[in-house]
Amino acid sequence: xxxxxxxPESKTPRMTEFEARGLHFAYExxxxxxxxxxxxxxxxxxxxxxxxxxxxxTLLRMMDGLLFANSGTLKFxxxxxxxAALGDDKFALGFHRQVGMVFQNPDxxxxxxxxxxxxxxxxxxxxxxxxxxxxxxxxxxxxIGASHLKDRxxxxxSGGEKKRVALASVVVLEPDVLLLDEPTAALDPRSQSQVIExxxxxxDGRKTIITATHQLEVLGEICxxxxxxxxxxxxxxxxxxxxxNDTALxxxxxxxxxxxxxxxxxxxxxxxxxxxxxxx
Amino acid sequence: xxxxxxxxxxxxxSQALAxxxxxxxxxxxxGVLQGVDxxxxxxxMLALVVASALAHRVPTLIALLAVGVxxxxxxxxxxxxxxxxxxxxxxxxxxMIAAPAMFLTPGIALWQWGGVVMTANGVHTAVLLVLRVxxxxxxxxxxxxxxxxxxxxxxLRTLGVPVEVxxxxxxxxxxxxxxxxxxxxxxESRQSRVVGKLKGAEQRHMMINTGGVLLSKxxxxxxxxxxxxxxxxxxxxxxxxxxxxMKTRDWVAVxxxxxVAAGAVVAGR
Numbered sequence: 001x002x003x004x005x006x007x008p009e010s011k012t013p014r015m016t017e018f019e020a021r022g023l024h025f026a027y028e029x030x031x032x033x034x035x036x037x038x039x040x041x042x043x044x045x046x047x048x049x050x051x052x053x054x055x056x057x058t059l060l061r062m063m064d065g066l067l068f069a070n071s072g073t074l075k076f077x078x079x080x081x082x083x084a085a086l087g088d089d090k091f092a093l094g095f096h097r098q099v100g101m102v103f104q105n106p107d108x109x110x111x112x113x114x115x116x117x118x119x120x121x122x123x124x125x126x127x128x129x130x131x132x133x134x135x136x137x138x139x140x141x142x143x144i145g146a147s148h149l150k151d152r153x154x155x156x157x158s159g160g161e162k163k164r165v166a167l168a169s170v171v172v173l174e175p176d177v178l179l180l181d182e183p184t185a186a187l188d189p190r191s192q193s194q195v196i197e198x199x200x201x202x203x204d205g206r207k208t209i210i211t212a213t214h215q216l217e218v219l220g221e222i223c224x225x226x227x228x229x230x231x232x233x234x235x236x237x238x239x240x241x242x243x244x245n246d247t248a249l250x251x252x253x254x255x256x257x258x259x260x261x262x263x264x265x266x267x268x269x270x271x272x273x274x275x276x277x278x279x280x
Numbered sequence: 281x282x283x284x285x286x287x288x289x290x291x292x293x294s295q296a297l298a299x300x301x302x303x304x305x306x307x308x309x310x311g312v313l314q315g316v317d318x319x320x321x322x323x324x325m326l327a328l329v330v331a332s333a334l335a336h337r338v339p340t341l342i343a344l345l346a347v348g349v350x351x352x353x354x355x356x357x358x359x360x361x362x363x364x365x366x367x368x369x370x371x372x373x374x375x376m377i378a379a380p381a382m383f384l385t386p387g388i389a390l391w392q393w394g395g396v397v398m399t400a401n402g403v404h405t406a407v408l409l410v411l412r413v414x415x416x417x418x419x420x421x422x423x424x425x426x427x428x429x430x431x432x433x434x435x436l437r438t439l440g441v442p443v444e445v446x447x448x449x450x451x452x453x454x455x456x457x458x459x460x461x462x463x464x465x466x467x468e469s470r471q472s473r474v475v476g477k478l479k480g481a482e483q484r485h486m487m488i489n490t491g492g493v494l495l496s497k498x499x500x501x502x503x504x505x506x507x508x509x510x511x512x513x514x515x516x517x518x519x520x521x522x523x524x525x526m527k528t529r530d531w532v533a534v535x536x537x538x539x540v541a542a543g544a545v546v547a548g549r
Contacts, residue, residue, distance in 0.1 A: 066507045089515050096513045103511075107461070108504040111454040113428060120521060125513030130521055155461070169512065 015042040015077065017177055017208050018063055022072035025058055025232075032058040034232035035072065040208060042176075047219055047240065048212040050229035051254035056212035057104065059229070060179045063210065064101040065092070097126055100175035104182040104212075106162035110154035115146060115165050118154050122173045140172035144198060160191025167198060177208040184218055196221050214255055216244060228253050306425040311355030313426040317530035318435035324537025325423040331541040332415040335548030338404070341411035344544055348418035355426050366421050367414055374413040378406035429453050434518040443516035450518075454505045459498045466490055466497075 018040040025033040033055045040046060048056045061067040062074055065086040074081050076095065086092050100122075103109045112118040119140050123133040141147045144164040149157065154165055163183065170178065183199070184192040196218060199209065211222050219226060219240045226243040228236040230253045236243060243249065250256040307314060313321060328344060335341050352359050387401030424432065433446050470490060478486065 061507065064507075064511050066510060092510075092515065093513050096511060101511045103504065103508050105501075105504065107458070108501055109508040111457075111505060111509065112430070117430070121514075122512035124519040124521065125515070125517075127519070133521060155457070173512070 014044075016040070017042055017044075017077060019075045019078075020059075020062075020072070021074075023059070023062065023069045023074060024071045025055075025062065025067065025069055027058075032232055033062075033069070036229070036233055037072075038227065038234055038237075040210060042208055043206050044225055045209045045223045046211070047223035047226045048210060048229060049214060049216070049219075049226055049243065049253070049255060050212075051214060054229040054253070055232040056229055057181050058232075060101060060181050060210065060212050063177075064099055064179055065095055066101075093126065096122075097173055098175055099177040099179065100170035100173055101179040102163075102166050102170050102181065102183060104185060106159075106166040107155070109166045109169065110162060113153060114150065115141070115152050115154055115157070116150040118165055119169045119172050122169060126173065136172050136174075140168040143171070143202075144168045145194075158191075160187050160194065163187060163191065163195055164198065167195065171202055176206075177210070178202075180209065180211040182213055182215075183211060184213070184215055192218065216250070216255060219244065228255070230254075306355070306357050307428045307431075309356045311357070311426065313351055313355040313422060315529070316533045317524055317526050318427050318431045319438055319524060320526065320530040320534035321423060321427060321537075322432065322435045322439065324534045324541070325419050327538050327541035328419045328544070329416045331544035331548065332412055332419065334545050335412065335415075336408065337548045338407060338411060340544050340548035341408065341415050343547075344415040345411065345418060347540060348415060348422060351422055352418075355422065357422060357425055362418070362421065366417055370413050370417045371410060374410045375406075378409040381405045381409070430518060430520055431522065431524075434520055434524070437518050438524070446518055447514075447516035450509070450514075450516075451502065451506055455498065455502045458501050458505065459494070462498050462501065463490075463494055466494055 016039060018038070020036055020038045023033045023036040024031070032053075036055065036059065038059075048059065050056045058067060062069060062081070063076075065076075065081050068081070068083050068086075076099065079085065081095075086095065110118055112121055116137060119137045120133055123136050128136075138147070141150055144167060146161065146164060146168065149161065149165070154162060157165065167183070178199075180199070183195050187195065199222065209222070213219075213222070223240055226236075226238060226240045227234055228243060228249060235253060236246070236249055247256065316324075328347065332341065332344050335344065349359060352362055382398050382402035382405075383396055385399055385402035385405050387399035389397045390400050390403060391398040427435070430450075433449055436449070437443070437446050467490070470486065
């Protein structure tokens with residue numbers, strides 16, 4: 001049975017997608033997660049905030065069944081994600097059909113000779129028919145505005161194009177849950193906007209989107225709930241604006257820094273370029 | 281400042297490797313080998329490689345090498361590029377191994393300097409080894425260059441190669457590309473931070489350090505590549521939109537390649 005909760009807006013029960021309890025994970029003795037607990041419900045758009053090394057990427061990889069906890073449990077729709085479960089081909093295929101992940105570095109995700117092959121890779125693994133694969137790939141390429149790039153080698157694309165192709169290569173499977181690791185990192189402002197707009201247009205209200213980021217300026221556009229990680233633990237879980245207003249928390253979690261400078265002869269103290277700043 | 285010759289060579293090699301492996305330009309250029317069913321081509325070319333390994337006569341190996349060159353021309357593979365990137369590299373590595381045989385193999389003396397004697401038998405052995413490697417590498421390279429990598433993997437799978445090996449090959453392909461790309465970026469980064477001319481020992485030290493870091497970085501990235509493949513449902517089985525179908529032309533091609541290989545085995549004894 002799935003755990004459910006009432007959504008006050010839709011008045012419909014929302015299924016629990018992920019339930020993490022006391023997750024511990026270490027890379028060769030270096031702890032990445034320290035007893036992390038978190039519940040994610042269907043249709044939620046969540047941002048995982050944290051500085052480098054806070055455990056965001058590790059948590060996403062565990063949610064995608066790519067890493068497994070040293071201790072603690074992580075369940076997807078009531079089923080525990082462990083090596084035994086993901087070692088079963090049938091379960092793994094079904095799971096990866098439902099949960100897609102876009103990696104931080106698109107270069108690791110783009111390994112096919114052409115953009116078309118790249119987007120078709122996932123559907124082909126699912127064993128779908130040729131016609132269905134072709135239809136979905138064309139639809140996905142059209143969605144990201146990259147139909148004209150279909151014969152290009154992915155490694156020859158610009159950073160923004162690579163990111164969009166990486167996104168299309170996952171979204172083509174139409175997963176219920178999308179995990180995004182720093183989707184707008186290292187992109188120019190125009191490419192950032194394009195990626196955010198694509199994500200907004202993809203979500204039909206029932207899709208669950210979990211985005212790991214440390215870019216606070218995009219927070220309002222990508223989530224309705226923000227979870228702050230620090231040292232492999234959840235230190236805050238609230239509405240995005242509440243998190244953004246808590247400067248002390250953001251400074252402690254290394255998400256903003258204070259710097260002072262002078263212009264027009266007036267000393268300024270900035271906590272962050274996108275938060276409030278105050279004159280001293 | 282001009283780049284160190286080693287760095288420059290490695291950079292050129294990494295760029296060429298990335299271009300060749302990723303773009304698969306030659307695999308889509310519409311030549312003779314490109315038109316052959318990947319399974320037929322795999323069987324035929326592997327037979328020629330085996331024949332090269334078994335040949336013990338210089339004329340036979342030269343003939344096999346000539347077959348390779350002929351196929352390269354007919355398949356629109358740039359022979360000059362093949363010579364620079366394949367033959368020279370294969371020659372350099374093989375010659376290092378074969379050179380001592382010229383002096384250590386007993387036989388009729390061709391040249392003598394003090395106690396060092398180069399023998400006719402030694403030279404013959406070295407030439408055989410170099411030619412064998414050149415022929416085998418040329419034929420293998422042609423197979424890889426004229427076949428899209430995933431097609432080749434599927435052809436291997438249909439011939440009964442285990443899923444684990446296919447997964448390993450798929451990973452290796454992407455790993456090599458990453459290695460080449462990362463190496464290129466690291467060399468550029470290094471070069472941009474070097475002022476003046478480094479001494480030979482400093483250059484070698486820098487190259488060794490760079491190599492170590494490169495290996496660690498690409499291993500970490502290799503793990504990520506594998507995860508990215510798993511994340512999209514990869515389980516080691518190669519699935520393509522293209523269905524392989526053997527036509528008369530493919531049967532003729534495989535028969536011709538097998539006949540040449542058999543002839544080379546007989547003639548090369």
